[in-house]
Amino acid sequence: MVKGRVHSIESMGLVDGPGIRVVVFLQGCALRCKFCHNPDTWTSNGGEEYTPEDLVKKIERFKTYFASSGGGVTFSGGDPLRQPEFLLEALKLCKSKGINTCLDTSGYGFGDYDEILKYTDLVLFDVKHFTKDGYKNITGMEIYESLRFLEAMKKNNTKMWIRHVVVPGLTDGEEHLKKLKAYIDTVPNVEKVELLPYHVLGVNKYEVLEINYPLDGVKAMDKEITKKYQEELFK
Template sequence: MIKGRIHSIESMGLVDGPGIRVVVFFQGCELRCKYCHNPDTWAKVGGKEYTAEELVNKVERFKAYFDKSGGGITLSGGEPLRQPDFLIEVLKLCKEKGIRTCVDTAGYGFGKYDEILKYTDLVLFDVKDITKEGYKNVTQRDMDESLNFLEATKRNNTKMWIRHVVVPGMTDGEEHIKAFKEYIENIPNVEKVELLPYHLLGVNKYETLKIAYPLDGVPAMDKEVIEIYKNIINSKKTGNET
């Protein structure tokens, strides 16, 4: 019987997909994003083991709360694609029970993407950067696997919300945002774009884990500047609407 490692579960999530969500944070992630606020999810070990049935039964208890809002389950992390067989079993069971499914991912898994997406209603896709150099600077890893996942979403006609963390001196600036806008305009089925301002809320976790914080001294992103960037993203293309 397949078991998965789960870091934590949030029963009333409001920002990880439409409606009220049960957000399940998978344990394990290969990326080492400089701004990551959950370094405690990196390790493959840790967390609590569940079978797919145990996890979905736990989620189903909240169905009366999330169903009327158009909500459901969001499988996040860590990186849920790092446990593909377990993820597939969870998604299948959710679909059998009428639970809407969402996968929150950076696209850095082990394949089996077509099978995963067959049972996924929505993908929250975290675009780390739009160039190979920028991606490696942010994540310390190569971009290729993320692009493989993105191609799978195109093949499967999967609905997507795009997310992008805006970090001062790294993924900010009007020229970067304009290039990001062009990049996502070539991705089909994008229903929403979220610019997430870099914050300092996870810094204490690095201290607890005795890990050097990569962005020490970088200030939180100015939310007024984020609003300017959002206006750029929401502006119309020349002669067309975005």
């Protein structure tokens, strides 16, 4: 029997896809993004073990809240694609019960992406960077796996919301964001682009885990400036 490891479950998410959503944070991530605020999700053996059936039963409890809002479930992480067999079974069960499904992912996982995307209504795709060097600098990894997932989404005609974290001194320049827009304009089925201002809310987790914080001393991104970029470039 397939089992998966779940870091946590949020029952009333309002920012992870359309409507009210149950957000399931799965354990495991290969990337080490400089601005990550969930280092406690990196390891694949943390959290609590679930079967897909038990997890979907739990999700179903909140159906009265999310169904009427056009919501559903969002599988996040970590990166949900690091547990592809478990994710696939959970997605299939959700679809059989009429639950709208969404993945929040950077596309850096394992498995048969085509099969997973068959049961996915929307992907919140985290574009860490659009160049090889920029991606490696931010994540510590190569861009190719993320591009493989992007190709699968193109092939499967998957609806996308693109997300990009705006970090002072790293991804906050107007020139960078204009190039990002040019890159996104080549991607089909993008319904929305969300610029997310970098914040420092996860810094204390690094202290607890005794890990050095890569952006130590970098202040949170100005929300108004981020909003201005959002309105000017990504209406």
